[in-house]
Amino acid sequence: MGTVVSGETVVTSNFLTARPTILVEVPLPPQASCQTSTTTGDHSYERHRPEDTLLYRTLQDNWSGFLAEVEMGGGELPSFVLDEVEAYMRCGIPVHGFLRVRCEDCGHSRVVAFSCKRRGFCPSCLGRRMADTAAFCVDHVFPQAPVRQYVLTAPYSLRFQMAYSPDITSAVLRALISAITSDLRRRARKRKIRGRLQTGSLTVVQRFGSSLSLNVHFHVVAIDGLFAEQPDGSLLFHPLPAPTDEDVARTARAVHRKVSRYLRRRMSVVDDKQASFLDRLANASVQGLVATGPRRGCRVLRFGTEPGEAQSEIKSKRCADVGGFNLHANVRVAANDREGLEHLCRYLARPPIANDRLSQLPDGKLALRFKQAWRDDYASHCTSFSLVDAIRCSFCPDA
Numbered sequence: 001m002g003t004v005v006s007g008e009t010v011v012t013s014n015f016l017t018a019r020p021t022i023l024v025e026v027p028l029p030p031q032a033s034c035q036t037s038t039t040t041g042d043h044s045y046e047r048h049r050p051e052d053t054l055l056y057r058t059l060q061d062n063w064s065g066f067l068a069e070v071e072m073g074g075g076e077l078p079s080f081v082l083d084e085v086e087a088y089m090r091c092g093i094p095v096h097g098f099l100r101v102r103c104e105d106c107g108h109s110r111v112v113a114f115s116c117k118r119r120g121f122c123p124s125c126l127g128r129r130m131a132d133t134a135a136f137c138v139d140h141v142f143p144q145a146p147v148r149q150y151v152l153t154a155p156y157s158l159r160f161q162m163a164y165s166p167d168i169t170s171a172v173l174r175a176l177i178s179a180i181t182s183d184l185r186r187r188a189r190k191r192k193i194r195g196r197l198q199t200g201s202l203t204v205v206q207r208f209g210s211s212l213s214l215n216v217h218f219h220v221v222a223i224d225g226l227f228a229e230q231p232d233g234s235l236l237f238h239p240l241p242a243p244t245d246e247d248v249a250r251t252a253r254a255v256h257r258k259v260s261r262y263l264r265r266r267m268s269v270v271d272d273k274q275a276s277f278l279d280r281l282a283n284a285s286v287q288g289l290v291a292t293g294p295r296r297g298c299r300v301l302r303f304g305t306e307p308g309e310a311q312s313e314i315k316s317k318r319c320a321d322v323g324g325f326n327l328h329a330n331v332r333v334a335a336n337d338r339e340g341l342e343h344l345c346r347y348l349a350r351p352p353i354a355n356d357r358l359s360q361l362p363d364g365k366l367a368l369r370f371k372q373a374w375r376d377d378y379a380s381h382c383t384s385f386s387l388v389d390a391i392r393c394s395f396c397p398d399a
Contacts, residue, residue: 047113048124050092053355055123058366059089084120091116092124126351134345137202138338145237146224149331149344152176152255153217155324162216163207168266173203173218175258179251180222184240187247188226193238195228204348210370212353219348224332242318243329249312249320252327259325 050056063085070077090096094113102109115125154162154172162169185197201222209215225239243251312322318330333340357369 047111048092050088050124053123054358054360054366055353055355056089059085063089084118087116087118088120088122090114091118091122121352123351123353123355126349130346130349130351133349134342137345138342141202142221142341143223143237144335146239146335147221147333147341147344148224148242148329149333150176150180150220150222150251151217151328152220153215153326154259158259158324159214159216163214168263169205169216171262172255172259173205175255175262176218176220177201177203178258179254180220182254183243183247183251184222184226187240187243188238191238191240193226193228195230197226197228198235199223199226202345202348206348208352212368221344221348239335242332245314245318245320248318248327248329249314249322251329252320252322252325253312255327256322256325260323 051060067077092113092115094111097114099112099114100109101112116122117125119126119129152172153159158168158172162172180201181199184199188197199222201220203221204219205216206219207214207216225237227235227237230236312320315321315326316330319326319328321327331344333344353368359367359369361367
């Protein structure tokens with residue numbers, strides 16, 4: 001189905017109700033006239049065409065069938081998933097609304113389609129948000145100080161709970177920030193740094209892995225040092241040397257200990273009226289806790305040697321694993337490397353899927369290319385339906 005708008009033919013989705021075109025004329029200021037853009041050539045506007053991308057065509061061809069299959073199976077998608085996908089299908093399509101921008105100097109005008117401005121998976125809107133967020137962090141958030149990235153992944157059983165429980169996600173994040181801050185202060189005091197020691201960090205909670213799998217994990221960019229308050233009220237920054245493997249392992253053990261304690265408390269206060277018996281059994285099972293009887297909420301007894309604190313395993317340089325909690329802290333950006341800091345912030349704020357990573361194979365299947373080759377494969381082969389299924393899990397209810 002085609003619609004002619006200002007001399008352009010655009011493809012509209014065949015399952016969404018076409019909406020009346022909204023036309024708003026906005027005059028361009030003289031300094032942004034089309035004559036200036038034509039002269040320079042580099043700044044001329046070219047319309048974003050999502051309808052030409054493989055991701056858009058895949059959703060356009062399979063979304064209705066996917067919904068029908070879900071309905072036949074007795075399932076139902078949450079409203080926020082429906083809104084997110086349908087907003088993406090309208091993003092950048094002029095028939096769903098646009099601005100007509102007119103130059104006051106020469107009278108030339110051009111069409112700028114409305115964007116969805118969602119935070120779910122739209123590559124275009126999230127790409128702009130990624131660039132804006134990174135620039136804001138470099139210009140207004142981080143001081144001229146070195147930073148270190150901490151990446152925490154949780155055990156598989158906990159990832160599923162974090163995907164649909166903001167409370168658990170917040171608890172894990174609090175445990176991580178507390179453990180990082182405590183480690184920084186401990187190492188500072190070993191260097192005879194005294195006083196009120198403060199630091200800062202920025203956290204991005206990502207819900208996706210490189211293969212578009214549901215994988216809730218944390219990226220923390222923390223100041224690699226501490227600010228000590230001086231008698232006159234000023235702050236003096238003390239950079240710290242890189243943490244050792246044992247420092248990272250100690251931090252991972254602290255996270256494991258704090259989260260385990262929280263989950264035990266959470267299990268002990270489950271309201272029977274709000275959770276079914278089967279839900280409580282499943283919740284206890286994934287945590288290794290007793291669900292019924294006088295020991296309800298306690299850890300299942302095990303025979304063998306006396307259990308102590310969870311053992312840590314050094315996976316690689318500044319990377320430790322404790323009870324399924326994997327903490328990596330080997331990425332550092334120097335204080336004067338603002339370009340490197342912006343690159344790191346863009347990596348944290350990137351969208352779940354990039355159009356240039358998705359391709360179609362001769363047999364009609366889709367291939368999602370990984371940023372780095374895995375040990376057993378270079379790309380993930382999937383059907384159109386499995387791609388749609390993966391996309392719907394990549395954003396949370398408040399996206």
